[in-house]
Amino acid sequence: MSFYLRLAWRNNLRNKRRTGLAALAVGMGLAALIFTDAISVGMLAGIIDTATGTFMGQAQVHRAGFMDDMDPDLYVKDGPALLGKMTGDPLVKACAPRTISFAMIASPANSASVMLYGVDPAAERGVSRLWRAVKTGSFLAEDGDAVVIGKGLASTLEVGLGDKVVVTAAAAGGGDLAQAMFRVGGILDSGSRAMDSNLAFVRLARAQSLLNLGANFDEIAVAFRNLDTAEDKSLPFWKEYGSGGNEAKGWPELVPELGAARSMSAFGIFITAVILSGIVALGITNTLFMSLYERMFEFGVLRAVGTRPSRMGLMIVSEAAVLALISAAVGVMIGFAACRIVGVHGLDYTGVDFAGVTILEPIRPMFRALQYWLYPSALFVFTLLVSLYPAFYAARMNPVKAMRRSL
Amino acid sequence: MEKEPVIEAKGVTKTYAEGEVKVHALHPVDLTIGRGEFTAIAGPSGSGKTTLLNIISGLDVPSAGRVRLAGRDMSAMSQAELSDFRRDHIGFIFQAYNLIPVLTVEENVEYVLLLRGVGAGERASRVARMLDEVGLGGKRGRFPSQLSGGQQQRVAIARAMVSEPDIILADEPTANLDSATGGALMDMMRELNERRGMTFLFSTHDRMIMDKSARLVTLKDGRVGSDLLK
Numbered sequence: 163m164s165f166y167l168r169l170a171w172r173n174n175l176r177n178k179r180r181t182g183l184a185a186l187a188v189g190m191g192l193a194a195l196i197f198t199d200a201i202s203v204g205m206l207a208g209i210i211d212t213a214t215g216t217f218m219g220q221a222q223v224h225r226a227g228f229m230d231d232m233d234p235d236l237y238v239k240d241g242p243a244l245l246g247k248m249t250g251d252p253l254v255k256a257c258a259p260r261t262i263s264f265a266m267i268a269s270p271a272n273s274a275s276v277m278l279y280g281v282d283p284a285a286e287r288g289v290s291r292l293w294r295a296v297k298t299g300s301f302l303a304e305d306g307d308a309v310v311i312g313k314g315l316a317s318t319l320e321v322g323l324g325d326k327v328v329v330t331a332a333a334a335g336g337g338d339l340a341q342a343m344f345r346v347g348g349i350l351d352s353g354s355r356a357m358d359s360n361l362a363f364v365r366l367a368r369a370q371s372l373l374n375l376g377a378n379f380d381e382i383a384v385a386f387r388n389l390d391t392a393e394d395k396s397l398p399f400w401k402e403y404g405s406g407g408n409e410a411k412g413w414p415e416l417v418p419e420l421g422a423a424r425s426m427s428a429f430g431i432f433i434t435a436v437i438l439s440g441i442v443a444l445g446i447t448n449t450l451f452m453s454l455y456e457r458m459f460e461f462g463v464l465r466a467v468g469t470r471p472s473r474m475g476l477m478i479v480s481e482a483a484v485l486a487l488i489s490a491a492v493g494v495m496i497g498f499a500a501c502r503i504v505g506v507h508g509l510d511y512t513g514v515d516f517a518g519v520t521i522l523e524p525i526r527p528m529f530r531a532l533q534y535w536l537y538p539s540a541l542f543v544f545t546l547l548v549s550l551y552p553a554f555y556a557a558r559m560n561p562v563k564a565m566r567r568s569l
Numbered sequence: 570m571e572k573e574p575v576i577e578a579k580g581v582t583k584t585y586a587e588g589e590v591k592v593h594a595l596h597p598v599d600l601t602i603g604r605g606e607f608t609a610i611a612g613p614s615g616s617g618k619t620t621l622l623n624i625i626s627g628l629d630v631p632s633a634g635r636v637r638l639a640g641r642d643m644s645a646m647s648q649a650e651l652s653d654f655r656r657d658h659i660g661f662i663f664q665a666y667n668l669i670p671v672l673t674v675e676e677n678v679e680y681v682l683l684l685r686g687v688g689a690g691e692r693a694s695r696v697a698r699m700l701d702e703v704g705l706g707g708k709r710g711r712f713p714s715q716l717s718g719g720q721q722q723r724v725a726i727a728r729a730m731v732s733e734p735d736i737i738l739a740d741e742p743t744a745n746l747d748s749a750t751g752g753a754l755m756d757m758m759r760e761l762n763e764r765r766g767m768t769f770l771f772s773t774h775d776r777m778i779m780d781k782s783a784r785l786v787t788l789k790d791g792r793v794g795s796d797l798l799k
Contacts, residue, residue, distance in 0.1 A: 165683055171573035463667040466628055468656020468684050470649050562629045
């Protein structure tokens, strides 16, 4: 260890209580930053996972213009061929075809407008967790005439498992109304009011038949092997599946509110970092000046025996560096512990809507390596910068004034 | 034969402004100290001896006049140059020892050599030799708080002398010591002065130092009152 670092280390240990309190204060700032980042990232990751994993998928392919008014004639162009090709795509973990149409669902007691989805239950398991939300009955397990509805819709229609409902929708090829009877085969309780009140699911083949689609469908929902693929617009995937009249969109385009929420969160973390940096700056400066005033005479002696002003400054910066290292260690430990403790049960905001998505799982802090290297490094560098002020003061110190008691 | 001058102060004055009042700490003072001298500057409190030592060491600047130390005019030096000059040419002994409390005896003495860029091996041997010379060879790993006042002042003497400066300036070096310890330290410094030919300049109002010094300069109201070579 160099002489100045050794000196700095010992000077920091000279007043253990003060150094400890300063390290704790600065460390708490760092811990708060680590925790804020972890909880923000965890919350967004949870919401993105909920948004993409519950039903939407990480990306979707539609016929261009379909999403504007859900025209039944605007089914995916060359859908079956495209689906076959996508199944073999190395980027894609799973994909599922769907039909989508506005429909009216009626029971003897009531009626409601819904979004009717035709889905392939086996393929659907690869892209969504919808099947897990079925609390009563099954997710289109066997019965070809089964419909799965949410508990909110079931309540509106006053129906239960096995009850009959009639679905009316506009079919392709002119928009004639088509009607079919289904039995309630499963009731969803996803935790999302929108989903549980407005969606109905039937088997893909049954929907294709009802909507006069033949082998066609309106949407391909995609799950990638790596979630980042959905945000990398430079990949050929998007052109490959989003051309020839079709369009392919990742979740940031499908739910732009989530992208905005992420930017907002990053800005929030930045603001938190700025505020905490200010607190850290004041804490470090105060500690260094207290230490400096306390040892004024000693600094005078060091100057008298020939210590250059620049070396005096170096001593202060070295002390700040040691204090920063201790503080960073304290902050990392507290931050890690806070994340672990909160991570056990998470913060329960289930049922709350955020950026158009209902939070379904408790929010848990999420680890990112940069929390434990970038933030402590930034603290270290920032502390060194802040210490330049007291270092400059020490360097400019008049030895005679500092040693007023003697020479 | 006249000794080679190591300190030459010519017409040195110092005036402080305290509010609207001007305090003349030093009236024109002329003082020449030859190499190897063992000189005490004596005088009552407020006579200007500390101010004179501050100016001689380059810690303070005179209002008028100039000081040459080891042949160099100190008035033309920057703060960094003055630091280097003090490091290379002056050893300090303070009234309250003023060792660095977080450094061991060995490290306190070593510090000046470190500033001079002396290599680790040479530093270790010079420090060991110097500590043996002041009788503290067995206490090199101790911290100042673990030493008596007399022992701390011996460390301060070792620190002042280890770099073999041209002159050692000592401000009331025995003021915090009992007379027996102070007398022993003065004897040790006198012996080092004679053996190594090192120049010592004390400020004091201690009769014992005045008696043991080879030359006694008295200051009164910022003026040289007498200059006696014994």
